[in-house]
Amino acid sequence: MTLRVLVPTAQFAQAIQSPGIEAIVWHINDSLADAPAADVLVTERPREFERRARVASIPGLRHVHLLSIGSDWILAHMPAGVTLSNSRGAVEDATAEHGVALILAALRELPTAAIQQRRHDWVPLWTSSVHGSVVLILGYGGVGKELFLRLEPFRPAALVPVASRARVLDNGLQIHGTAELPDLLPHADVVVVTLPHDRSTAHLVDANFLARMKDGALLVNIGRGPVVDTEALLAELSSGRLRAALDVTDPEPLSADHPLWDAPGCLITPHMAGNTAEFIRLATELTVEQLRRISQGEAPLHLVDVV
Template identity: 90%
Template sequence: MTLRVLVPTAQFAQAIRGPEIEAIVWHINDSPEDALAADVLVTERPREFENRARVGSIPGLRHVHLLSIGSDWILGHMPAAVTLSNSRGAVEDATAEHGMALILAALRELPTAAVQQRRHDWAPLWTSSLHGSVVLVLGYGGVGKELFSRLEPFRPAALIPVASGARVLDDGRQIHGTVELPELLPQADVVVVTLPHNDSTAHLVDANFLARMKDGALLVNIGRGPVVDTDALLAELSSGRLRAALDVTDPEPLPADHPLWDAPGCLITPHMAGNTAEFVRLATEITVEQLGRISRGEAPLHLVE
């Protein structure tokens, strides 16, 4: 039996096409027509909120495979009995790498240097650094672990991993629980959020959380926008007490007239942490493997409950 698969690009269609797979190019955000009947949808997260519901109107759908780790956007739109998988293993490195870029760019004042370059203004800057800083990583899943390993060679004064529950790893590393945040936050020069969005993490980074961060500290978010209370963050940025580097925001996409764009000390990238050629290569490999398993009647990898 031929497996009918909706894919977002012709590149994916070429990669997965085979004797038992019919690839149909259909992009959940950009294709104006309704989706044709299909067994599997391979999709990225739609940019426009209203397009998320299109998942529920695909005739014959049996499985959705996400070109990402995060699945919060789709859970409320999944038809009954349709299974869901993600691209775990393809995006963690790219996201951690982008997190490092945001941290270093913000600490070393690269946005300010870029403005000076456009003005032809040779004015050397004195900056903070990752070397000698205390860095708290909030979230110790796939992305958090990859970020942690990249931070270590920069010789921070301390690295503090925090997860939902405290535990000690086999190598003796202490993972702190979120209940310890009130005591840990005042120590950190940099706080990096790598958490997914769910009921337990929504607005975890709220006014009380931010108030406990030390003056001049940097908040980096490479997890999900709704983990951070945007209004509370805006208040701290507007006062000049904290800085931020954000790849994700709430709302998202960030409206052109939103005050976060112009908030002092805030560096913003448009949810692009996973957007690399290497991610596409790895995600394509995972997708091909997934479709092969489904066509053979085997359980898909990386199922999301």
């Protein structure tokens, strides 16, 4: 029996093509035609919101494999009986690396230096740094753990991991619970959000959360846009009290006239934290393994609960 697999690029099609597997290039966001019948959909998150529902109309679909960790966008569109897996293990390093880049760029005022370069304006800047700062990491899953490891060598004053429940790891590391946030936030120079979006995290970073952050603190979001209340963040940025570095936003993509683009003290990258060549290599290897398992009747790795 041939396994028909929809993939987003010709590169993926070439990588997975093997006896018993028919690769069909179909991009959920960019392909104009409706999806042909297929057993498996391998997909990234569509840029356009209305394209998400296309998952529900693929004839014969049995499994969806996501080229990401986050699955919030697809859950409402999963047909009954179709299983779902993600690319856990392939994207955490790239996302954490981008998180470090955003933190460093914002703290060391690289956007301002870039503007000065375009003006041919030599004005040395005095900046803040990770060194000596208190960095709170909100979310201690795969990305949060990798970010923690990458920030340690910069010698922050403290790295404060926060998760849904407090606990002490076997290595002695104290993980704080979200209930402790009111006491922790006033001491943080940098707050990094790595959380997924679900009912428990939607607008967790709201006006009250932001108000507890210290003056001049930096909010970094490499998790999901809806975790942060955009209007509340805009109010803090407009006042100049807080700064932000965002790889994800709400809404997403931002319209050309959205005020977040021009908010003072805000650095934005277009949801690109995982977009590296190394991620493509790792995600391709994982996809090949997933298809091998499905074709041989085995359970795919990294299954996601779709209920």
